[in-house]
Amino acid sequence: MYKLIACDLDETLLSDDTHVCQRNRDAIMKLQQLGVKFVLATGRGYISVQNTLKELNLAQQENEYVISFNGACISENKNNHVLNFNGLEHQQAQKLYQYGQNYDVCMHVYTKDMVYVYNMDEDERNYMSGRHAYKEIDTDNLxxxxxxxxAKVLYQNTDQEYLHMLAESMGELGDQFDISYSSNRYLEFNKKGVNKGEGLIWLAQQLKIKPEETIAMGDNINDLSMITRAGLGVGMQNSNPAIKPYCDYITEADNNNGGVAEAIEKFVLADRRG
Structure with a gap:
């Protein structure tokens, strides 16, 4: 019996218009009636997901939670109370920021309540619209x-091969971080040992939920740590092909057509009805 579902946002729970489709909303409401925890697990900050929480009737709710910044922060929705924060040391973020200035990337630096963006182009502005509050910067240091x-730093370029090349060329600097990829445009850096999977296990332990009683849903590389740690790992139809072999189930529906609801209906709601 599954008691906790951790779910990625972009390209998973959210449709391309950055909202939750009605099929997903209906399924998540039924979960709430059953007492099953539905936890957003995102690379974004917890402040930036408030509109999604409102769509799910989870905003400002006690005993409901968000895993944010790829696991660097776990917070309770009521008053956005931070339960655990495990971000980068300032010196680590500084090194990443100065290193990235030598390459063809846009950089994001995430604090708890703001994203500072360096070298932003119009395509990235369009992508960020409706997803994050941000401030553009042009400083040469942090x-x-x-x-x-x-919380974390990321490099952005829509050429995935370029980002992989960049990560591989970093040597000892790159070895200091937990590195992942997301949205087919981001190379992400968290503190070593910090990822969505560790965040999921930490929260489950606090709630006295066993790992085998959890489900994780996602679509990209930064979701892989939780997909492989959860009792059931679910990938969307539109998932990055690299993660599909590691998933226990791939939905027939994509993120625009209720892939999350499909998995909830199949593995939770059908079981409770039976």
């Missing part, structure tokens, strides 16, 4: 963030 908690 000294202005010395007193801020930094």
């Amino acid at each position: 000294d202005f963030l010395k007193t801020e908690d930094i």
Whole structure:
């Protein structure tokens, strides 16, 4: 019997218009009536997912949770209370920021409540619209963030081969981080050992839920850690082909047609009816 579902947002729960389709909303509402936890597990910050929580009637709810920044933060929805935060050291973020200036990338630096973006083009502005609040910067260092908690840093380029080449060329610098890829445009850097899978297991332990009683749903490389750690790993039809062999189930529906609901109906709701 599954008691907790951790679900990615972009290209998984959300349709391409950045909203939750009605089929997904209906299925998640039924989960809530059964007492099954539905937890957003995202690379975004917890502040930036409030509209999605409102669509799911989970905003400002006690005993409901979000795994954000690829697992660097776990928070309770009521008052966005942070339960656990495991971000980058400022020196680590500084090294990544200065290294990235030598390459053809846009960079995002995530604090708890803002994304600072360097070298942003119009395509990235369009992609970020409706997903994140952000501020564009042109500084050559991150000294202005010395007193801020930094969750993660990412590099953006729509050429995935270029991002993989860049990661492979980083040598000892890259070895200091937990590296993942998302949205077919991002190379992401978290503190070593920090990822969605570890976030899922941490939260499950706090709730006294066994790993085998969890489901993880996603579509890309940064979801792989939780897909492989959960009791059931679900990939969307539109998932990056690289993660599909690791999934226990691939939905027939994509993110625009209720792939998340399909999995909920098949593995949770049908079981409860039976």
